[in-house]
Amino acid sequence: MTELKGFLAPKTPTGKSAIIPEMPWHYSGTLLTVEYLTDPANVRAILPPELELADEEPGAVALIWADWQSCSDDFEELLDPDRSQYMETFVVVRCKYEGVTYSRCVAIWVTKDFAMARGWFQGYPKKLGSMHATRVYNRGKATPTLEAGAKFGASLAAYDHRLASAKVTLTGPVESNGFVNGHKMLHNRWVPSITPGAGNSLDQLITMGGVDLDLGQAWGGTAELTLSDSQWDELGSILPVEKILGGYFREVGTTFNGGTLVADLGSNPSI
Numbered sequence: 001m002t003e004l005k006g007f008l009a010p011k012t013p014t015g016k017s018a019i020i021p022e023m024p025w026h027y028s029g030t031l032l033t034v035e036y037l038t039d040p041a042n043v044r045a046i047l048p049p050e051l052e053l054a055d056e057e058p059g060a061v062a063l064i065w066a067d068w069q070s071c072s073d074d075f076e077e078l079l080d081p082d083r084s085q086y087m088e089t090f091v092v093v094r095c096k097y098e099g100v101t102y103s104r105c106v107a108i109w110v111t112k113d114f115a116m117a118r119g120w121f122q123g124y125p126k127k128l129g130s131m132h133a134t135r136v137y138n139r140g141k142a143t144p145t146l147e148a149g150a151k152f153g154a155s156l157a158a159y160d161h162r163l164a165s166a167k168v169t170l171t172g173p174v175e176s177n178g179f180v181n182g183h184k185m186l187h188n189r190w191v192p193s194i195t196p197g198a199g200n201s202l203d204q205l206i207t208m209g210g211v212d213l214d215l216g217q218a219w220g221g222t223a224e225l226t227l228s229d230s231q232w233d234e235l236g237s238i239l240p241v242e243k244i245l246g247g248y249f250r251e252v253g254t255t256f257n258g259g260t261l262v263a264d265l266g267s268n269p270s271i
Contacts, residue, residue, distance in 0.1 A: 019117045
């Protein structure tokens with residue numbers, strides 16, 4: 001009998017049909033970030049009970065537009081760009097677990113199914129959406145130049161409803177592209193039991209981060225941000241903007257090669 005292969009479904013004799021390949025996964029791209037403050041009670045409300053608010057700036061939030069090109073270790077996806085290029089917009093807060101401060105993604109929209117599958121494996125709450133952000137090119141007039149006064153725009157929509165609009169104006173080089181998304185990620189991975197009312201078959205708290213970081217010069221500046229809800233997504237009402245902290249742009253490269261189980265919160269694989 002032939003062994004079926006595939007990192008995730010669908011499994012086949014060759015494994016080529018799997019929605020995502022084996023780790024490691026490599027990423028190159030740009031991040032356009034707006035950081036702001038909301039009421040810390042809003043952050044507390046979206047954290048599970050086992051997590052605490054961060055000690056400093058507990059109401060800090062980062063909304064990040066990422067324009068990615070990604071691939072696995074054989075780099076084959078780069079020769080089929082529809083399998084390597086995608087965008088995502090994600091919302092990050094900070095939290096604390098057993099005295100350690102982490103970053104945590106609490107909402108995220110992506111443009112491709114393979115990116116969504118990778119995210120669910122990593123504990124990101126990914127949904128499909130539509131997003132756009134100003135890109136930087138090295139030639140011509142139809143691009144901002146990385147210099148003081150450069151302007152960037154970004155938008156996010158899902159199910160044809162606008163959820164976020166942003167503008168960032170650069171003022172100069174800075175040491176980092178913000179502080180909210182500056183820690184290891186702490187996520188929950190969970191799958192409900194197929195038996196109604198039987199709890200979760202998988203319920204884990206995990207942490208992870210990138211390796212082989214390759215970071216370009218970070219640029220900072222001022223920002224504007226408007227958030228909205230739709231009947232299918234909550235963003236403006238859950239983490240409303242009270243004060244804008246700033247905007248950032250940075251080129252980044254990183255590799256994901258697994259994470260660490262922090263706590264098993266009651267997984268029951270028998271159900």
